[in-house]
Amino acid sequence: MPADLSSQLLNLACGLFLLTAVGVLWLRQVSALITLLAVQGLALTAIAVLLAAQHRSPETIAVAVGVGVLKAGIIPWMLRRVLARVPDARETRPLVNVSASLLAAAGLTLLAYAAARPLVALAPSASAGATPVGFAVVLIGFLLAATRQRAISQIIGLLLVDNGIAAVAFLATGGVPLVVELGVSADLALAVLVLQILTNRLHDTFGPTDLDELRELHD
Numbered sequence: 001m002p003a004d005l006s007s008q009l010l011n012l013a014c015g016l017f018l019l020t021a022v023g024v025l026w027l028r029q030v031s032a033l034i035t036l037l038a039v040q041g042l043a044l045t046a047i048a049v050l051l052a053a054q055h056r057s058p059e060t061i062a063v064a065v066g067v068g069v070l071k072a073g074i075i076p077w078m079l080r081r082v083l084a085r086v087p088d089a090r091e092t093r094p095l096v097n098v099s100a101s102l103l104a105a106a107g108l109t110l111l112a113y114a115a116a117r118p119l120v121a122l123a124p125s126a127s128a129g130a131t132p133v134g135f136a137v138v139l140i141g142f143l144l145a146a147t148r149q150r151a152i153s154q155i156i157g158l159l160l161v162d163n164g165i166a167a168v169a170f171l172a173t174g175g176v177p178l179v180v181e182l183g184v185s186a187d188l189a190l191a192v193l194v195l196q197i198l199t200n201r202l203h204d205t206f207g208p209t210d211l212d213e214l215r216e217l218h219d
Helices: 003-026 031-053 059-085 097-113 117-122 131-147 151-171 178-206 211-219
Strands: none
Touching: 003 031, 003 097, 003 131, 003 151, 031 059, 031 151, 059 151, 097 117, 097 131, 117 131, 131 151
């Protein structure tokens, strides 16, 4: 694949990766958040595949396949199983409204690009130049987890953080060892499985899983 075409496709995949994170802040319907998370998993897979093609690394191709299966398939499927217990769930009372969240996302993206400038200067390549996108997604994930009320929305925020960290690892190093990425992703899949079990128990016992309502039960 020509280098120019590969760089353009990499930038397109990184743009989609960041856009899905911003879209998660814009939407309140939890089912839509899960769909965007799956799309982001596909974008992360595309990043890994393009880097594997550039470096001609079979190991990175194996990582890309594992990332695609786990982050775009298994984990969103498990989240939808959790959501099946509370259909039509949506965020009705986020701590920060949509407009303020989008402005915060813009500020965090600028902060990520400023913070990553020394790293990009060390290796002025197309992949290193896109590294700030991963940092921005990490910060946006933390913002989502801190400002949403539903437990499932908060776990999606943490999954965004993991996706951002994986993107930084891919872009900064040209790929991470297969066992490392699959190990981290397997831990996340286990965490989502535990969330599914806990959500089912909470829903059967108390009804909705909105954190404010659960705090009222505690009080």
